Amino acid sequence: MTPVSILAINGFGHLADLPCFKLKYAGASAVVSLYGGQVLSYKPKPDQETLWLSNLATWHNQQPIRGGIPICWPWFGPIAPQLMPQPQNSQQLELQPQFTNHGLVRNRLWQLEQQHCEQSGAQIQLSISVNDLPYYPGTIKLFLTITLNDTLRIRLNCDEDILQQAALHSYFKIRKLEQCKISPLPSQYQDSLSQQLVNTSSNTLQIDQEVDRIYHHTEPDIQLQKDRHSILISQEDHDATVVWNPWQEKCALLKDAKPRDYLNFVCIETARLALVAKPLALSQTISCP
Numbered sequence: 001m002t003p004v005s006i007l008a009i010n011g012f013g014h015l016a017d018l019p020c021f022k023l024k025y026a027g028a029s030a031v032v033s034l035y036g037g038q039v040l041s042y043k044p045k046p047d048q049e050t051l052w053l054s055n056l057a058t059w060h061n062q063q064p065i066r067g068g069i070p071i072c073w074p075w076f077g078p079i080a081p082q083l084m085p086q087p088q089n090s091q092q093l094e095l096q097p098q099f100t101n102h103g104l105v106r107n108r109l110w111q112l113e114q115q116h117c118e119q120s121g122a123q124i125q126l127s128i129s130v131n132d133l134p135y136y137p138g139t140i141k142l143f144l145t146i147t148l149n150d151t152l153r154i155r156l157n158c159d160e161d162i163l164q165q166a167a168l169h170s171y172f173k174i175r176k177l178e179q180c181k182i183s184p185l186p187s188q189y190q191d192s193l194s195q196q197l198v199n200t201s202s203n204t205l206q207i208d209q210e211v212d213r214i215y216h217h218t219e220p221d222i223q224l225q226k227d228r229h230s231i232l233i234s235q236e237d238h239d240a241t242v243v244w245n246p247w248q249e250k251c252a253l254l255k256d257a258k259p260r261d262y263l264n265f266v267c268i269e270t271a272r273l274a275l276v277a278k279p280l281a282l283s284q285t286i287s288c289p
């Protein structure tokens with residue numbers, strides 16, 4: 001019999017009082033925070049952390065937690081103009097609220113819907129109801145299902161036919177950035193730094209500068225080759241994969257990371273970016289073969 005458990009814990013690392021759940025399956029474990037519905041740790045083996053979490057991350061004052069797997073929804077990056085309410089006059093324009101980067105749910109409390117411990121895995125489902133979308137008058141319920149067994153699978157569902165973007169913004173922990181390789185990636189990407197479409201001859205990315213790229217129509221499986229281990233990232237219902245590393249200058253500007261932290265992580269984000277009104281069932285599975 002494989003030992004399987006789910007335990008409610010109060011606080012994780014330096015994030016005191018943070019309401020979390022710890023999932024265990026044989027020697028593997030994962031920690032999920034109710035704040036942000038965010039996976040903070042995934043260890044396929046007791047001493048093998050795959051996710052990076054900033055030592056300066058905080059969850060107070062509505063700060064999103066820097067690290068783990070933040071959930072971006074219903075927009076990615078700055079809000080798209082199509083999702084903004086159109087002001088009818090200058091007074092409404094002045095009163096227009098500021099819309100935060102990456103949507104509305106990474107700095108709110110989610111709720112536990114259900115949990116199961118079975119031989120097939122430890123699974124919890126969280127949900128959040130959002131009634132303040134700027135472009136939709138009703139309440140929308142989102143579900144996040146996290147399953148731990150020989151892999152970790154995160155699935156984000158929204159059954160409504162509304163305009164929605166989403167990303168599972170995973171921060172992968174690395175020790176030697178110069179030895180990391182990400183592949184296979186399409187030969188064309190949208191560079192978010194230059195706003196240009198760029199063509200390359202290689203389908204492998206090695207990071208030696210600031211990178212903020214949207215690769216459209218990526219393969220379902222992407223490999224992150226690290227120093228000692230490689231990680232397989234399997235994606236479903238995505239139309240893009242975003243790769244981000246802030247590098248030295250931008251990292252120094254982040255309030256919730258140390259200046260040299262850009263050497264410790266790379267974000268590989270499974271995303272649905274097309275603004276089409278249809279349900280969402282985005283998932284990312286992390287395996288460490």
Ligand SMILES: O=P(O)(O)OC[C@H]1O[C@H](O)[C@H](O)[C@@H](O)[C@@H]1O
Pocket residue numbers: 077101102192212213242243244267269
């Ligand atoms: O600082 P945040 O709002 O968490 O965003 C962190 C990063 O997320 C994504 O990877 C975007 O592509 C980047 O442009 C952004 O800088």
